Amino acid sequence: MILMHDVVIIGSGPAGLSAAIACRENDLDVVVLDEFPKAGGRLLGQLHQEPTGEWWNGVKETEKLLERANMLDTDIRLEVSVYHVEKVDDTFNIFTNKGTLEAKNILIATGAAESAAPIPGWTLPGVMSIGAAQVMTNVHRVKVGEKGIVVGVNVLSAAIAREMQLAGIDLHSMALPAANVITGDGSNPIKVMDGLARIAHLAPSKFIQFGSRFARASAFVRNTAVKFFPPGGVKMWGMPVHIRKAVTAIHGEEKVESVTICKVTTDGDPIPGTEEEVEVDFVCIAGGLYPLAELAAVMGVPFKYIEELGGHVPVHNEQMETDVEGLYVAGNITGIESAKVAGAQGTVAGYSIAKHALQDHSLEENITNAMEQVKTVRANASIQFHPKIDQGRARVAQAFEVNAINSDK
Amino acid sequence: MTNNRIVDHPVLGRLADRKEITFTFDGTEYTGYEGDTVASALLAHGIRTLRVHEESKRPRSIYCNIGHCYECRVMVDDARGVRACLTPIKEGMVVSSGKGLPNPLDASIPPEELPRTYQEYEEQSKEGKGDTDA
Known part of the structure; x- marks a missing residue:
């Protein structure tokens, strides 16, 4: 006989933990699952300076959430991988590497994954995703190498490059990935320039002032800036950032020994004869983030492709409910945003689940307040992954309404 | 001996003293700390290659470091295909690299x-x- 839980939460990041706290405050029987050995998800490892000068330290933020969760006796089980979920009548069966759980409600808060930006030689030891370097540096406190290069210029890679610098890791530069069918916009200097406005506020630096000045200018001015981008790159915290150079290949026998970097046109095409070889012992590839949503897909939740949210997202409403009764989503699975937004969404989901489980309509007020909090946090977010988040969010909410009307017919 | 630990950090502070844990990788003994994964403990000793590709026998290491990509598959005690990036080291653990196949x-x-x-x-x-x- 398997114990029936009120709710199983998949993912112990900011969304999952915040939801668990809201559920435990209402005395629900909650189990939080995560396959990483430490709770906190990718909140662990985040480290950047807010515009106020204060440091946002993910390890400390996680400790605060865990302290609250532990005070409420929350059952958090780590090193548990969920590989399948199904719903039979009103019961969710959650299949894990450590047995099957049953629950009346589930929250899928699995976060995001990194898009690949493959370039020749990328399977060599020493090549890793930018997020891998973040976890190694700030969570495990192990240097990923002596001297490296960051391939991919975006919000995430700029923030993590800075984190590596803080840890005393030498970076040669940041450059674009060579253009191919997969790297897409990330290898196009004009598109990359468009994205730079979003890191304008991160911290004072020449590069950022450069980026923000042009990213807010007209397309003509911006394209001119790309055209005349300094050949030596623009320095960010002393490190050259190139949007007119791309890494075309990674070399080495048993591990990374060097990369080939070459100049590119404003469209990202390599300029023959400009290749140079740079000695490095590690390479970080930054292809951007997309919502990690497979479990919602196997549950039959409808999806919608929303560019502004980072890809295919499970359709949900502002209360974080989906079309499948009892199945909720929160955090980056609903769209790529900061950890603060994810946490605020988790609180909404937690109260929504409590209301559903207890049939307690007095919780409406908590839900409304928590939804307002999401908007406030979003408006004040210091790291914005996409300038049109609000439009993206509105399109998902609209899709939910349309589905609801159709299913009523 | 290579030691790639980030001991002092301007914002995160000094690395706390943690319990030492000894394990083996392909027959050689290594020491890591409580909280290390197989991948982080080995990288601290400068070891990147965790397996070879089953067919090409080319070396592979961590790629995503958070369990998504499965590039870091090793054998832990008797279990095959274990992700080094998600597996905490334990005293006396026997880890062997992922091998090529015929x-x-x-x-x-x-x-x-x-x-x-x-x-x-x-x-x-x-x-x-x-x-x-x-």
């Missing part, structure tokens, strides 16, 4: 000469072609 299709054979049927594969094997002992 490849019946020798990479040196031109594509047009590769067997098209099982019968052709058997005939070629009798003639001693194909990489069967990895």
Whole structure:
């Protein structure tokens, strides 16, 4: 006989933990699952300076959430991988590497994954995703190498490059990935320039002032800036950032020994004869983030492709409910945003689940307040992954309404 | 001995003293700390290669470091295909690198000469072609 839980939460990041706290405050029987050995998800490892000068330290933020969760006796089980979920009548069966759980409600808060930006030689030891370097540096406190290069210029890679610098890791530069069918916009200097406005506020630096000045200018001015981008790159915290150079290949026998970097046109095409070889012992590839949503897909939740949210997202409403009764989503699975937004969404989901489980309509007020909090946090977010988040969010909410009307017919 | 630990950090502070844990990787003994994964403990000693590709035998290491990509598969005690990036080290743990597998299709054979049927594969094997002992 398997114990029936009120709710199983998949993912112990900011969304999952915040939801668990809201559920435990209402005395629900909650189990939080995560396959990483430490709770906190990718909140662990985040480290950047807010515009106020204060440091946002993910390890400390996680400790605060865990302290609250532990005070409420929350059952958090780590090193548990969920590989399948199904719903039979009103019961969710959650299949894990450590047995099957049953629950009346589930929250899928699995976060995001990194898009690949493959370039020749990328399977060599020493090549890793930018997020891998973040976890190694700030969570495990192990240097990923002596001297490296960051391939991919975006919000995430700029923030993590800075984190590596803080840890005393030498970076040669940041450059674009060579253009191919997969790297897409990330290898196009004009598109990359468009994205730079979003890191304008991160911290004072020449590069950022450069980026923000042009990213807010007209397309003509911006394209001119790309055209005349300094050949030596623009320095960010002393490190050259190139949007007119791309890494075309990674070399080495048993591990990374060097990369080939070459100049590119404003469209990202390599300029023959400009290749140079740079000695490095590690390479970080930054292809951007997309919502990690497979479990919602196997549950039959409808999806919608929303560019502004980072890809295919499970359709949900502002209360974080989906079309499948009892199945909720929160955090980056609903769209790529900061950890603060994810946490605020988790609180909404937690109260929504409590209301559903207890049939307690007095919780409406908590839900409304928590939804307002999401908007406030979003408006004040210091790291914005996409300038049109609000439009993206509105399109998902609209899709939910349309589905609801159709299913009523 | 390589030690890639980030001991002092301007914002995160000094690394706290943690319990030492000893484990083996491919027969060699290594020391890591409580909270380390197999991947982080080995990288701290400068070891990147965790397995070879089953067919090409080319070296592989961590890629995503958070369990998504499965590039870091190793053998832990008796379990195969364990992700080094998600597995905390434990005292006395026996870790071995992911190994290549026998490849019946020798990479040196031109594509047009590769067997098209099982019968052709058997005939070629009798003639001693194909990489069967990895």
